[in-house]
Amino acid sequence: MPKSRKRKATVPAPPPPRRRPRPRMEYRARSDEAWYGARVVVQQGLLRVMFENSTEDADEWYDPGADFASPGDVDALRARFRQECLPLDHAHCGDLRPGDKLCLAYYIHGEVEELKYYDAVLETVERAAHGVEGCACRFTVRWTEGPRSGCLDKVGIKVVCCVPESPIQDPVLSEFLDDLTKKFGEDQGTATTASQQAAPTPISDSEEELCRVLLSLKRAPKSPTGKS
Template identity: 55%
Template sequence: MPTPRNRKVPAPAPPRRRPPRLEYRAKDGAWYGARMALQGDSLRVMFEEFREEFDEWHDPNTADLASPGDVTALRTRFRPASPPLEDARCGDLRRGQLLCVLRAMSNGERKYYDAILDSVKRAAHVTVGGEERCACRFTVRWTDGPLRGGLDEVGVDEVCCVRDSPVNDPVLSEFLDRVTRSFGFGDGEENAKAVQDSPVQEPRLNEFLDRVTKSFGYCNGEEKPKAAPQGTGATLPPGGEQSATAAPQATGATSLCGGEGETAFIIID
């Protein structure tokens, strides 16, 4: 009897590449899975499933990283990867929640942009192959991309959930900390500096403060004159004899004044 031939053992499948831990907002405003590497003094951002000619580079000696605020802006372009919405978890979504949503572009490309959940059209779930499938429709308002500000309706397969957690990547941290130290700050201090240098952009607050300023006879943004020395007979500006509590109230504003010697606060809803 002939000796039986040994069966060929199939070669083991190559190990699947681990999904990216981080995603990165590229120059086109879309989010991509990415990995980082330090090459010399520069940070190299490599996009998953894209050729290396699409890599983005960040050089600390360029105008893009010329201030602590630029470092903070670059830091916000990285975040933990957004997992797909599970079919059985659609009920966890809340109106106003930040999502990362797939958008089919006119040129056939498919890109992920940020959007805010506006509403959910509930539908009965079905079971396919023993797995629950969500049939709900989600109306989102785009916050980035070519349709920014517009509404769109998508299904569960297009929705990913943005995670509110810090970015922990040693390569990224080393690069950003190195650039931060070049400005004379300790690690992480660029955030406080950027906030300190950034002007307040709150229309209702600015409107209220401008209105109060006008009540004293000054134009918007005009500095208050220095107080005249006592005993010179100087008079108060128009409206200056009114108390702080008599200042006109802006719509939606509430004045909370403490007792004598306490600080008065203005709360903008």
């Protein structure tokens, strides 16, 4: 019979420190201008946008040296991110007002049916009594993005998400964008200093008067004796 091995007393490892959950956010892709859940990292100075439930070949990259020619380009990228849009709760459909910004699910039919999300603006609400299945109201919306941009549609609550008003707060994204904004500010300051250094030094009143006197003497006609 094999001898039984004695087990050494083990000290339980301390639990790993709790990590703060990364803020959930959405990103409007350059490929189709639809909104997707995403997270970002900075790798070798480049901003990498990684889509939820997508493979690496779908990632989008931003190069500070090639993709940003002005502070406006930085602002445009910042506008592509926002906090996660939450589905409209059945109990809060009465809180919506015309002009509210919404994000709606849109089915694109083709060889493979795809569900994408695009923004729209609420036009009107047809109120209806809530039943067993919840909200039965109908929402007339005007699409501002996607294949139906500019068109009006009437939809139910199942496809409606509410766009948050508060700005996105992601430390990685904020640091990347703030560094770019700071760089453009420094470049502008350097250009202004160089321009000031290259500008001619203004002539004082006394120097200008002396120049006029010398010029008048130079142009004065000489006497027949050769003396001025």
